[in-house]
Amino acid sequence: xxxxxxxxxxxxxxxxxxxxxxxxxxxxxxxxxxxxxxxxxxxxxxxxxxxxxxxxxxxxxxxxxxxxxxxxxxxxxxxxxxxxxxxxxxxxxxxxxxxxxxxxxxxxxxxxxxxxxxxxxxxxxxxxxxxxxxxxxxxxxxxxxxxxxxxxxxxxxxxxxxxxxxxxxxxxxxxxxxxxxxxxxxxxxxxxxxxxxxxxxxxxxxxxxxxxxxxxxxxxxxxxxxxxxxxxxxxxxxxxxxxxxxxxxxxxxxxxxxxxxxxxxxxxxxxxxxxxxxxxxxxxxxxxxxxxxxxxxxxxxxxxxxxxxxxxxxxxxxxxxxxxxxxxxxxxxxxxxxxxxxxxxxxxxxxxxxxxxxxxxxxxxxxxxxxxxxxxxxxxxxxxxxxxxxxxxxxxxxxxxxxxxxxxxxxxxxxxxxxxxxxxxxxxxxxxxxxxxxxxxxxxxxxxxxxxxxxxxxxxxxxxxxxxxxxxxxxxxxxxxxxxxxxxxxxxxxxxxxxxxxxxxxxxxxxxxxxxxxxxxxxxxxxxxxxxxxxxxxxxxxxxxxxxxxxxxxxxxxxxxxxxxxxxxxxxxxxxxxxxxxxxxxxxxxxxxxxxxxxxxxxxxxxxxxxxxxxxxxxxxxxxxxxxxxxxxxxxxxxxxxxxxxxxxxxxxxxxxxxxxxxxxxxxxxxxxxxxxxxxxxxxxxxxxxxxxxxxxxxxxxxxxxxxxxxxxxxxxxxxxxxxxxxxxxxxxxxxxxxxxxxxxxxxxxxxxxxxxxxxxxxxxxxxxxxxxxxxxxxxxxxxxx
Numbered sequence: 001x002x003x004x005x006x007x008x009x010x011x012x013x014x015x016x017x018x019x020x021x022x023x024x025x026x027x028x029x030x031x032x033x034x035x036x037x038x039x040x041x042x043x044x045x046x047x048x049x050x051x052x053x054x055x056x057x058x059x060x061x062x063x064x065x066x067x068x069x070x071x072x073x074x075x076x077x078x079x080x081x082x083x084x085x086x087x088x089x090x091x092x093x094x095x096x097x098x099x100x101x102x103x104x105x106x107x108x109x110x111x112x113x114x115x116x117x118x119x120x121x122x123x124x125x126x127x128x129x130x131x132x133x134x135x136x137x138x139x140x141x142x143x144x145x146x147x148x149x150x151x152x153x154x155x156x157x158x159x160x161x162x163x164x165x166x167x168x169x170x171x172x173x174x175x176x177x178x179x180x181x182x183x184x185x186x187x188x189x190x191x192x193x194x195x196x197x198x199x200x201x202x203x204x205x206x207x208x209x210x211x212x213x214x215x216x217x218x219x220x221x222x223x224x225x226x227x228x229x230x231x232x233x234x235x236x237x238x239x240x241x242x243x244x245x246x247x248x249x250x251x252x253x254x255x256x257x258x259x260x261x262x263x264x265x266x267x268x269x270x271x272x273x274x275x276x277x278x279x280x281x282x283x284x285x286x287x288x289x290x291x292x293x294x295x296x297x298x299x300x301x302x303x304x305x306x307x308x309x310x311x312x313x314x315x316x317x318x319x320x321x322x323x324x325x326x327x328x329x330x331x332x333x334x335x336x337x338x339x340x341x342x343x344x345x346x347x348x349x350x351x352x353x354x355x356x357x358x359x360x361x362x363x364x365x366x367x368x369x370x371x372x373x374x375x376x377x378x379x380x381x382x383x384x385x386x387x388x389x390x391x392x393x394x395x396x397x398x399x400x401x402x403x404x405x406x407x408x409x410x411x412x413x414x415x416x417x418x419x420x421x422x423x424x425x426x427x428x429x430x431x432x433x434x435x436x437x438x439x440x441x442x443x444x445x446x447x448x449x450x451x452x453x454x455x456x457x458x459x460x461x462x463x464x465x466x467x468x469x470x471x472x473x474x475x476x477x478x479x480x481x482x483x484x485x486x487x488x489x490x491x492x493x494x495x496x497x498x499x500x501x502x503x504x505x506x507x508x509x510x511x512x513x514x515x516x517x518x519x520x521x522x523x524x525x526x527x528x529x530x531x532x533x534x535x536x537x538x539x540x541x542x543x544x545x546x547x548x549x550x551x552x553x554x555x556x557x558x559x560x561x562x563x564x565x566x567x568x569x570x571x572x573x574x575x576x577x578x579x580x581x582x583x584x585x586x587x588x589x590x591x592x593x594x595x596x597x598x599x600x601x602x603x604x605x606x607x608x609x610x611x612x613x614x615x616x617x618x619x620x621x622x623x624x625x626x627x628x629x630x631x632x633x634x635x636x637x638x639x640x641x642x643x644x645x646x647x648x649x650x651x652x653x654x655x656x657x658x659x660x661x662x663x664x665x666x667x668x669x670x671x672x673x674x675x676x677x678x679x680x681x682x683x684x685x686x687x688x689x690x691x692x693x694x695x696x697x698x699x700x701x702x703x704x705x706x707x708x709x710x711x712x713x714x715x716x717x718x719x720x721x722x723x724x725x726x727x728x729x730x731x732x733x734x735x736x737x738x739x740x741x742x743x744x745x746x747x748x749x750x751x752x753x754x755x756x757x758x759x760x761x762x763x764x765x766x767x768x769x770x771x772x773x774x775x776x777x778x779x780x781x782x783x784x785x786x
Contacts, residue, residue, distance in 0.1 A: 002053055003028060003065060005045035006094040007038055008106060015093050015774065017048065019056075021064045028068060031075030033107045035066040041166075044069060044108040046098050048080050069107045078405040079368070085401050091698075091767055091780045092391035100391070101366045103344045109169050113138035114153070117163040125152060130161055138167060178212045180204060180225055181235045188233070196224050201233065212236075258294070262287055265433040266294050275407035277400055279380075279417050279425040282435030283673070284644025285442060285608075288413045289319060291435075292376050293326050295411070300330070300356045304373025304408070308359040309395055311382035311605055313337075317583045318590075318608050319378060320359050327357055334360030334367055337579055362387065362395045365402070372406040375399045379606050380412035380421065381637050386785040394783060396421075415644055416637040416675055419682055420693040438648075445615070445646040445653030447671045451662045463550050463558045468616045468656040472559075475614040476566055476595055480651065483609070484598045485642045486555050486618040489572040490514035493549030495522065495533070499542035504534065510744040515547050516574070517554070527746045555618060556598055563596070571599030604642040610649035617642055620659040620667060627741050628786060629691045632666050636678050639670035690756065692783070698755040698764070699784040701740065703748040703777045710777075711737065714751040717773060721755070724766050732757035741786075748777075 001022040007014050020036050022028045028047060036045045045065075075083070079101050086097040099105050116134040119127065129148050133139055141164070145153050156162040182204045191198040200220050204210060212222055228234045258266075261282075269278060282288045296306045310319055313335035324331045332346040332355050349355040351368030358367045362385055365375075377385070377396055385395040396412065403410045412421055412430070425432035438444065450465045460466070463486075475482045494512035495504040503512050506524035513522035513531065522531050536543050552572050559568050569575075569585055576582040582602065589597045590609060597603055623635045639657065647653020659667055669678035687694050702714045714737035725732045733756045740750035755763060764782075767773045773780065 001028070002051050002056060002062065003034070003047045004049040004051070005034065005036060005047055005065075006098060007036075008033070008044040008046055008095050008099070010093065010096050010099075014095070015771075017094070018045070019058070019062055020045075021053070021062045022050070023064055026065060026068050028065060030077060031080055033069040035069055035108055037063050037066065041110065042066065042108070044106060046075070046095075048084070048094070075101060076368070078402065079366075081405065082398065082401050086391055086393055086398065088764070088768065089397070090391045090393050090782045091764060091773075093774070096391045100363070100393070101368070103340060103347055111167045111169050112141060112164055113167045114141050114144055114157075114162050115165055117160045119161055126156060126161060129153070129156060133162060138165070179209055179237050180212065180215065180229075181209045181237065183233055183235055186233055190231070191233075196221070197228050197233070200224055200228065204234070258290065259287065259435075259437070259439060261435045261437065262291050262294075265291050265435065268431070268433060269295055269409050269411065270298055272409045273407075275403055275409055277403075277410045277412065277424075277430045278433050279421050279430050280411055280413040280433045280435070281417055281422070281425075281675070282413065282415060283438060283444060284415045284641070285438040285444075285648045286415075286435035287439040288378070288435065289322060290439075292378070292411065292413070293323065295374055296323070296327070296357060296376070299373035299408075300327070302373060304356070304371045305350060305353070305369050306357045306374045306376065307364060307367060307369070307372065307399070308357065308376045309364055309378065309385070309399065310359065310361060311379050311384045312582070312602075313359070313361045317586060319606075323357060323359060330355055331357045331359060334358055334364040336361070336363070365395045365398050372402065373408050375403050375408065375410045377410065377412050379414055379641075381414045381416050381418050382605070383634065383785055386783075390779060392779075392781045392784075394785075397783075416640050419633055419679060419686065422679055423683065423693045442647065442650075443652055444673055445643055445655045447643055447655040447657060447673070449620075449662045449667060449671050450656060450658045452658050452660050463555050463618060464562065464616070465656070465658055468658065469562060471614050471654055471656050472563065472566075472596070472616065476563060478613070480613040481589070481592070481594075481609060481611045482596045482614040482616065483603050483612055483642070483645050484555065484559070484596060484616040484618065485601070485603055485638075486550070486552050486598065487600050487622055487638065488549070488551040488619070489525075489553070489574055489600055490523070490551035491517035491553035491557075492547035493551055494547075495545060496548055497537035497540060497542055498544040498546050500537060500540040502537050502539035504531075504538070507531075508744070508747040510742055514551065517557070518574075526742070550618070552598055552600060559596060559598065566596055567594040568596045568598060569594040571597060571602045573600070575599075576602070601638055604638055604645065606641070607645055608648055609645060612645055613647060613649075613651050613653050615643055615646040615653065615655045617655065617657045620657040620670075621661040621664060624661065624664060624666060629686070629689070630785065632682055632685075636666045636670050636675075636682075639667070640673055640675070643670070643673065695756050695758055696760045697782075697784055698760055698767075699781040699786065700753040700755070700773070701779040701781065702737070702751045702753075703745075703779070705747055705749070707749040710749045710751045713775070713777065714753060717778070718753050720770065720772060721753070721763065721766075724763065728762060730757065730762055732760065732763055 003020050003022050004017045005020055006017060028034060030047055030050060032047045034045050034047060035042055083097040083101060084094065087094045114133055115138050116130055119130050129152060141153065157164060182201065188201065191201055215225060225234060229236050265280060280288055280291065299306050313333065320333055332349055334343060334346055347368055350358050351370060353370035358364055377399060380396060387393050400410050424430045448467065450467050455465050472482050492515040495515055504522060505511060506513050506527065506529050508529060509524050509526040511524065511526055513524050516523050522533055534545060537545060552570055556568055556570050569589060571585050575585065586607065588594060592611065617639060620639055623631055643655040646655055661667060665681050700717065702710045704710045718734060718737055721734050725734065735754040737751045737753050740752045743750060
């Protein structure tokens with residue numbers, strides 16, 4: 001057999017597949033992780049295809065696979081297919097795509113070990129060192145130097161008494177467990193003099209076979225078993241460790257009677273035989289989670305599995321709790337805050353079929369499965385589903401690709417789906433399902449817009465308008481809770497000299513530094529650099545340094561001043577740095593330990609608080625002026641989602657939006673919570689300027705510490721792409737190069753080229769074939785969400 005192998009390295013120069021022969025003695029299959037010779041060293045490779053030796057000819061002699069690192073941790077055919085699709089669609093190398101499916105990103109590590117050479121001389125210390133090495137077989141140089149001294153070890157290496165070799169260590173292992181079986185028809189008379197061994201023998205006669213783990217649980221020693229195996233009385237075999245079995249599924253405890261809209265949505269998906277993608281557009285509080293659970297129950301009854309994706313696992317704990325309450329131990333969670341061992345165990349439970357539901361953030365879409373029956377993407381509009389590091393995949397597109405293999409449906413649920421998703425549903429490429437009303441007839445919250453320009457003209461410069469203060473005061477008196485959204489962290493957003501206009505910026509990034517009062521310092525939110533607050537202007541020496549703008553810290557201080565008796569808690573990146581910090585804050589607020597939850601967009605992430613009757617939104621227009629075609633969509637989604645946190649319980653909700661642009665169409669549609677009105681107007685803009693969903697985009701970012709090198713690389717690639725477009729006659733617009741929105745980050749200058757066209761498939765292939773596009777400092781982002 002010949003194996004086509006991807007070398008597991010992210011080096012941009014290694015893009016192609018390499019062929020190796022497969023020794024008959026090795027159990028190699030598609031997806032196996034193997035050790036192969038690669039140049040002067042050994043590397044880990046991943047088998048993506050196998051073929052008969054006589055079906056292919058080569059002009060050179062193929063090297064052979066050295067060893068199999070792991071079969072059990074290998075990929076299924078579907079995973080390999082999906083990884084290769086990611087490579088082609090998102091323009092990364094194959095190893096980067098394959099690594100997405102791995103808990104352990106690299107399975108082999110090169111180590112240097114000292115072994116015995118030829119003993120020269122008879123010095124006692126030399127002989128002692130030599131004997132120790134020979135006895136150990138191979139030992140690390142550091143251990144040897146600690147015991148005998150660096151000088152002695154160096155001397156023996158130099159004269160050949162000791163030699164240094166490269167040893168390749170396998171860092172992954174299949175989850176195997178040792179099992180004991182008695183050897184039949186063996187002479188057991190020796191056991192009369194060995195009571196412990198006789199007792200173990202009798203136990204195994206009754207049991208038949210037993211794992212070493214179970215052996216210890218029954219009071220037997222591992223050493224006793226090994227001595228009996230050495231005497232030929234027992235056989236120790238390795239078997240795959242069994243995963244934890246699925247827990248009970250309870251389907252009777254429904255929180256409410258299903259509405260007609262919910263039943264219609266469930267029925268439509270249950271009848272699916274093609275594996276379609278569904279946009280479940282349901283207003284906030286319409287019961288989308290119950291639809292998910294009903295569909296999951298049906299899939300489990302069919303013996304299949306479910307992947308549930310959520311924007312941020314730490315901030316959407318209620319969906320985990322609701323699924324766990326319904327499905328018990330049949331639910332596992334996958335996210336980055338788990339230890340590697342926990343992730344590995346949960347991954348294996350799903351891959352081996354020991355569990356039916358996996359809930360996790362973006363990367364959970366790569367969890368191994370045995371038989372996938374449904375993928376659910378909750379709050380599908382959320383930007384966190386787009387990966388910001390290479391490979392820059394979007395979890396929804398990966399989910400649809402995996403689902404197509406299993407012919408299973410994908411549910412995209414949101415009160416504010418993206419313009420692209422809703423457009424595809426309108427066109428019939430996706431299927432639209434709608435939940436237009438809240439459960440139990442609960443009304444949507446009433447929304448009041450406050451024009452902050454008028455407040456300024458009246459001489460009111462506070463963070464909270466009188467209207468919002470009155471709402472919070474009324475809510476506190478009624479014993480209910482309030483959520484306040486301000487999508488800026490820190491105390492002040494920038495520091496400026498009033499004499500000369502100098503703004504204090506980060507030394508390595510071209511952005512203003514943010515003042516954090518609790519730490520009394522300035523911080524960069526791009527590279528996390530810190531510096532002390534200048535007492536005088538660094539540019540002109542003036543003492544008139546002033547803090548401008550408002551962040552969550554400043555808003556919290558004002559809330560404490562206005563409502564000294566209120567219990568206020570902040571939810572932002574600064575307060576959730578510790579493990580499970582976000583979940584602890586949310587649960588404390590849910591229990592009623594706090595009256596006011598103030599935070600960034602984290603507070604709008606699908607939370608279900610029954611006692612929240614008031615929501616305040618500060619600086620509702622803060623995202624509108626960003627240089628991004630998605631600015632209007634993101635603003636509408638944030639405002640609507642935040643407003644939807646109010647009135648989800650028995651009492652109606654009220655919302656106050658503070659803005660300097662009350663007449664803007666985004667603010668007006670958010671006030672009315674009119675998604676379709678916003679969608680139609682926004683779609684018209686997208687069509688006029690040829691942005692998605694009408695055109696595709698590819699963003700190529702160039703970074704380098706030398707500004708001249710950035711522009712040189714950008715112009716070279718732009719010329720290369722333009723010549724290709726002219727040669728092929730493709731209708732592709734190449735914009736740039738131009739300066740990125742942030743000129744410099746972490747001491748690297750940034751320039752951008754933007755490719756825009758109705759179909760970018762051909763130019764993608766050209767990019768993939770060009771080594772020039774895969775140089776250091778070049779980042780390719782397909783379907784950018786910047």
